[in-house]
Amino acid sequence: MTDDSSHTKVPMRKRRRFPGISSRAYEHPADRSALVALRRLTGFDTVFKALSGLLPERSLRLLFLSDSVRVSEAQFPHLHEMLLDASYILDLKKVPVMYVAQNPVPNAMCIGLDEPLIVLTTGLVELLDEEEMRAVVGHETGHALSGHSVYRTILLFLTNLALKVAWIPLGNVAIMAIVTALREWFRKSELSADRAGLLVGQDLQASMRGLMKIAGGNHLHEMNVDAFLAQAQEYESAGDLRDSVLKILNVLPRSHPFTTVRAAELKKWAASRDYQRIMDGHYPHRDEDKDASVADSFRDSASHYADTVKSTKDPLFKLVGDIAGGAGDLGGKLRDRFMGGTGGGPGAPGSSAGTGTRSSDGGGPGDDGEGAGPAAGPAQG
Numbered sequence: 001m002t003d004d005s006s007h008t009k010v011p012m013r014k015r016r017r018f019p020g021i022s023s024r025a026y027e028h029p030a031d032r033s034a035l036v037a038l039r040r041l042t043g044f045d046t047v048f049k050a051l052s053g054l055l056p057e058r059s060l061r062l063l064f065l066s067d068s069v070r071v072s073e074a075q076f077p078h079l080h081e082m083l084l085d086a087s088y089i090l091d092l093k094k095v096p097v098m099y100v101a102q103n104p105v106p107n108a109m110c111i112g113l114d115e116p117l118i119v120l121t122t123g124l125v126e127l128l129d130e131e132e133m134r135a136v137v138g139h140e141t142g143h144a145l146s147g148h149s150v151y152r153t154i155l156l157f158l159t160n161l162a163l164k165v166a167w168i169p170l171g172n173v174a175i176m177a178i179v180t181a182l183r184e185w186f187r188k189s190e191l192s193a194d195r196a197g198l199l200v201g202q203d204l205q206a207s208m209r210g211l212m213k214i215a216g217g218n219h220l221h222e223m224n225v226d227a228f229l230a231q232a233q234e235y236e237s238a239g240d241l242r243d244s245v246l247k248i249l250n251v252l253p254r255s256h257p258f259t260t261v262r263a264a265e266l267k268k269w270a271a272s273r274d275y276q277r278i279m280d281g282h283y284p285h286r287d288e289d290k291d292a293s294v295a296d297s298f299r300d301s302a303s304h305y306a307d308t309v310k311s312t313k314d315p316l317f318k319l320v321g322d323i324a325g326g327a328g329d330l331g332g333k334l335r336d337r338f339m340g341g342t343g344g345g346p347g348a349p350g351s352s353a354g355t356g357t358r359s360s361d362g363g364g365p366g367d368d369g370e371g372a373g374p375a376a377g378p379a380q381g
Contacts, residue, residue, distance in 0.1 A: 015202045016279060019091050023146040025283040026195035028265075031146075031188040057113050057153060064119060068099040076100055079120070082134050086141040086200045096144050098137075100125060106214055108140055109381035111153045116144035127213050131206035135197040140381070142196020148189050152381070155186060187257050190381070194266045199278065204270045208263055215259040225263075232264035 018025070024032055064070075071079045079098065087095045096116045103121035106128075110118050118140045128136060143149060198207050208225045216223055235258070257265075269275055277283065 015085075015089060015200075016281075017089050017091070018199065018278065018281075018283060020285040020287060021091060021145075021278075022284040022286040022289055023142070023192070023196075024289065025278055026142065026192060026199060027146060028188050028191040028195070031185070031192045057111075060111065060153075061117065064099045064101065064117065068101040068119070071098040071100060076125075078130070079125070079133070079137070082137040083118075083141070085134070086138045089138070089200050090141055090145050090196065092141065092145060096141065098140075107381065108136055109152065110140045110143035110149045111156065112149045113153055116149040118144070127218050128210055129206075131201060131203050132210035132213065135201035135203070135207045135210050137197075138200025139193045139197035141200060142193040143189070143381070145196070146189065146192060148186075148193070151189075152186065155183065190257055191262065191265050193381075194262055195269055195275075198266060198270060198275075202279075204267065207266055211259050211263045211266075228260060229264055229267060232260035235260060236264075 069075050071083060073080055079100070083098050084095060094115070096110070096118050098118040098120065100120050100122060104123045105121060106124040107121045108119065108124055110116050118137075120136070120140075124136065125133070143152070194207070198204060201207060205225070208228070209220060212223050212225065212228050213220070215228070
């Protein structure tokens with residue numbers, strides 16, 4: 001791990017603070033629509049907290065207290081300062097408890113039903129520099145502000161439960177259906193927390209470097225941000241319909257989006273008007289959350305996905321867009337895409353002379369790691 005003296009070499013930068021900011025300001029459209037809908041359901045939080053007797057939260061807290069290092073002024077003081085800084089910038093009412101746990105896999109998570117608890121692994125602490133780690137602490141603090149820790153704890157519990165009842169066919173299928181749905185939501189929540197990390201660190205290059213290191217280790221002299229982002233574009237656009245299906249199968253067991261995709265999403269948001277408005281001090285406040293419209297949130301989410309389908313280079317999404325636009329026969333298009341055809345030329349069913357497959361106008365793509373299989377790698381939560 002980098003010695004404490006190196007932390008003092010990083011110059012202090014004045015960062016903008018966001019008093020009273022609502023998590024709606026940085027939440028990804030898909031994440032935000034789900035959370036607003038859940039928050040508006042009468043008794044939803046009560047029902048979930050009623051499960052606390054079944055969930056091993058007390059056991060988890062005792063485990064970290066007894067076998068990890070609690071971050072404080074006396075222990076990992078540089079991390080303690082980052083935590084206080086992140087909580088101040090996002091204006092959290094209470095600073096979360098944070099632990100460092102011995103684990104060589106770079107990872108972090110935010111769990112807890114009653115109060116959020118942040119855990120960083122030693123692998124992550126040793127991998128990242130000061131500003132990269134600041135973005136990670138901001139990422140986890142964003143999870144805390146968004147209330148993600150409650151659902152993450154439930155996901156951990158259900159994942160462990162699924163392993164214990166795997167010998168019961170129907171029981172395992174039912175639980176894994178819920179786990180799969182929670183993972184899909186959690187992958188979207190990671191995009192939200194990445195944005196929170198950028199709001200705290202306010203250094204896009206540091207956020208990019210951190211994601212690169214999570215993907216490729218501590219070899220910055222061998223890596224390049226632009227080339228790393230080019231990988232995301234290649235991933236999104238490469239291949240045919242078969243590759244699109246494989247991409248879905250690869251991501252299903254993961255709790256996180258792929259690292260290159262996260263980097264591309266974050267860079268795109270950093271260049272957006274929404275990010276600039278937040279930095280200028282114009283953002284939704286949490287005292288307005290109770291008045292948030294579920295319909296508006298779902299419209300934002302629908303608009304986001306419509307834009308994604310319109311601009312994506314992914315063959316499956318383009319096919320969906322073509323079909324939704326009435327562009328030909330589904331069976332013929334599926335056959336042509338899988339066989340490597342053009343998807344309808346002159347004389348083909350469902351096509352007219354002089355028209356080809358609709359073109360795309362470019363466009364790019366859109367922490368925990370308990371995922372199974374080779375697709376799951378180190379990831380910050």
